[in-house]
Amino acid sequence: xxVPPSAQGPSGLPRNYLRPCLLLxxxxxxxxxxxxxxxLPALGHERADPGGMYRSLRAMEEEGLVRSWWEDSPTxxxxxxxxxxxxxxxWLHAWAxxxxxxxxxxxxxxxxxxAAADEPVRGRARR
Amino acid sequence: xxVPPSAQGPSGLPRNYLRPCLLLxxxxxxxxxxxxxxxLPALGHERADPGGMYRSLRAMEEEGLVRSWWEDSPTxxxxxxxxxxxxxxxWLHAWAxxxxxxxxxxxxxxxxxxAAADEPVRGRARR
DNA sequence: CTGGGTAAATGCACCCTACACATACCTCGC
DNA sequence: GCGAGGTATGTGTAGGGTGCATTTACCCAG
Numbered sequence: 001x002x003v004p005p006s007a008q009g010p011s012g013l014p015r016n017y018l019r020p021c022l023l024l025x026x027x028x029x030x031x032x033x034x035x036x037x038x039x040l041p042a043l044g045h046e047r048a049d050p051g052g053m054y055r056s057l058r059a060m061e062e063e064g065l066v067r068s069w070w071e072d073s074p075t076x077x078x079x080x081x082x083x084x085x086x087x088x089x090x091w092l093h094a095w096a097x098x099x100x101x102x103x104x105x106x107x108x109x110x111x112x113x114x115a116a117a118d119e120p121v122r123g124r125a126r127r
Numbered sequence: 128x129x130v131p132p133s134a135q136g137p138s139g140l141p142r143n144y145l146r147p148c149l150l151l152x153x154x155x156x157x158x159x160x161x162x163x164x165x166x167l168p169a170l171g172h173e174r175a176d177p178g179g180m181y182r183s184l185r186a187m188e189e190e191g192l193v194r195s196w197w198e199d200s201p202t203x204x205x206x207x208x209x210x211x212x213x214x215x216x217x218w219l220h221a222w223a224x225x226x227x228x229x230x231x232x233x234x235x236x237x238x239x240x241x242a243a244a245d246e247p248v249r250g251r252a253r254r
Numbered sequence: 255c256t257g258g259g260t261a262a263a264t265g266c267a268c269c270c271t272a273c274a275c276a277t278a279c280c281t282c283g284c
Numbered sequence: 285g286c287g288a289g290g291t292a293t294g295t296g297t298a299g300g301g302t303g304c305a306t307t308t309a310c311c312c313a314g
Binding site: 142159160161164177178181182185200202203204205206207 | 290291292293294295296301302
């Protein structure tokens with residue numbers, strides 16, 4: 001109510017993390033939205049949002065990172081199958097590099113946090 | 128130009144990551160904004176934004192996570208010194224738990240990425 | 255023929271972020 | 285004593301991502 005959602009609870013996946021995840025999944029092989037949706041939790045997206053994902057896919061298609069075409073399904077409605085482009089693969093590499101940095105930063109945060117948590121009240125002197 | 132900034136370049140620190148960073152730095156000892164600003168890069172904030180940080184500090188103060196008071200500096204203008212509250216410490220713990228999960232998710236992403244990158248064109252079969 | 259799983263998409267409000275800009279203090283050198 | 289530059293804290297604002305609700309449509313099983 002009075003407190004902003006930033007105080008509601010640690011939300012925290014990286015910004016735009018959905019994009020590299022989709023690119024990675026597509027790098028493992030062509031797929032369609034609904035299938036990708038089910039694989040997202042394995043990469044950290046606990047409750048993946050269909051809306052956002054479809055938007056993200058279409059956006060990346062407009063940017064030339066992925067291609068898509070309609071394909072009939074033997075078991076259900078037709079699906080739009082996505083495939084990675086050369087440019088999309090390059091973006092994946094760039095993202096991976098960036099995420100490696102973030103991973104490192106989080107590692108430093110966590111070790112520093114652990115150190116601070118293990119040192120209850122001491123060392124509170126400061127210039 | 129025509130491409131949205133999401134395509135500009137992997138930006139990617141976790142959402143609201145600034146908050147836990149400030150809480151951690153304050154857990155190591157009371158400090159003031161300008162000083163915190165200089166320590167943020169060590170936690171991953173390459174080009175820390177003063178505006179955002181001061182806003183974040185004030186917001187957390189309103190939520191009771193930090194306290195502040197004015198203090199004279201021997202070398203410059205007066206500074207607002209911040210200190211962690213009990214509630215702020217609890218939030219830090221919560222954030223750390225959440226960030227540990229994110230760290231793990233990124234780890235899984237990166238190993239999966241490495242595996243995919245090492246397997247050039249093979250295994251593209253899919254149901 | 256109706257319910258439920260499959261499949262894709264839009265609308266929208268909220269808020270975070272990045273960037274620019276403003277203000278004021280203090281010290282040092284000229 | 286005056287201006288430059290470092291210290292220190294703030295405000296304004298545009299733009300975009302996220303989460304949530306809602307819609308449409310296909311297909312098969314009961």
